[in-house]
Amino acid sequence: RKDEIDDINERFNEELQQQIDGTLPAGHIYSLGMPGEVLLSTGFPNAPIELSSTRLLEKSKQENHLFDLSGVKDLVKELNHPWAVFRYGNNAKNVIVGIEHNGKQFLVGVHFNQTYRGLEVSDIRGIFPKDNAEWLNWISQGKADYLDKEKIQTLIDQQRTNLADVEYLDLDSVAKVVKDFENPNISEKKISEDEKISHDEFYRDGDWMDERDRAIVL
Numbered sequence: 001r002k003d004e005i006d007d008i009n010e011r012f013n014e015e016l017q018q019q020i021d022g023t024l025p026a027g028h029i030y031s032l033g034m035p036g037e038v039l040l041s042t043g044f045p046n047a048p049i050e051l052s053s054t055r056l057l058e059k060s061k062q063e064n065h066l067f068d069l070s071g072v073k074d075l076v077k078e079l080n081h082p083w084a085v086f087r088y089g090n091n092a093k094n095v096i097v098g099i100e101h102n103g104k105q106f107l108v109g110v111h112f113n114q115t116y117r118g119l120e121v122s123d124i125r126g127i128f129p130k131d132n133a134e135w136l137n138w139i140s141q142g143k144a145d146y147l148d149k150e151k152i153q154t155l156i157d158q159q160r161t162n163l164a165d166v167e168y169l170d171l172d173s174v175a176k177v178v179k180d181f182e183n184p185n186i187s188e189k190k191i192s193e194d195e196k197i198s199h200d201e202f203y204r205d206g207d208w209m210d211e212r213d214r215a216i217v218l
Contacts, residue, residue: 008033009076019053020069028053035122036080041184042093042145044122045112049079051124065128067101072127075099079108083155085146086138093145094126096135103162104129105155132159133166139181140173147181 012032018024032049040046060067078097083105086094092111099106109126132155138144139152156163156175163169 005033005036005076005080009074012076013073015053016069016073016075019057024053030056032076032079032124037186038082038146039080039085039093039095041186042085044093044110045120047112047120047122049110049122049124051075051127055125056127059127062128065130067129071101072099072106075108075127078106081148082146083148083151084135084139084144086135086143087145092125094135094138096130098151101129103159104131105135106130107135133163133169136163136171136174137169139177140170142177144177144181146183147178149178149181152178 008031012030015024015028015030019028030051030053032051034046034048035044056069056072059065060069075097078099079095082095082097084096086096088094088109091113092109095108095110096105097108107126107128107130108124111123111125114121114123136152136156139147153175156171156178160171163171
């Protein structure tokens with residue numbers, strides 16, 4: 001499983017560099033592979049995770065959270081080793097990952113059960129650096145499905161001074177919730193042959209990609 005993630009991560013990085021260089025085909029859809037056991041334990045469906053290159057570019061240029069495309073290198077690895085996973089409505093999760101930009105961790109918003117060409121995928125709709133105070137406050141609000149306790153406690157310790165002036169954030173409360181939080185049981189999920197989707201087959205016909213990107217832009 002680790003080798004598979006490494007391979008998909010390497011391919012993602014290569015394609016990301018093509019987008020940075022301006023050589024990536026228009027309408028390309030990044031494949032981030034199937035969710036790992038941590039994501040599955042939080043309720044991610046066993047479906048391919050996808051990211052539109054058009055959406056990624058748009059998100060990187062939004063004035064309220066500008067970032068360089070190169071900043072999301074290793075996204076596949078980071079997504080499968082999240083710092084935190086939060087509920088977002090009934091059909092999505094917000095994932096905090098170990099990619100940092102100007103003192104903020106990246107948030108990856110994933111929407112489930114999106115159907116394209118008859119295949120169900122999990123679609124990344126949001127990706128941007130998120131104020132740490134905001135997502136740490138989600139922990140106090142009981143929205144977490146998974147927490148990497150060690151990494152989050154280290155972040156709290158490192159940024160306690162910086163976050164002390166945030167009126168709505170009680171770091172002691174956050175730290176207590178983190179300490180007492182019970183993560184879901186993480187185990188290898190049995191995947192049937194029917195669920196195993198060949199990504200080569202999935203992407204062989206790229207006609208639908210431009211159509212999907214047009215829908216995103218519109």
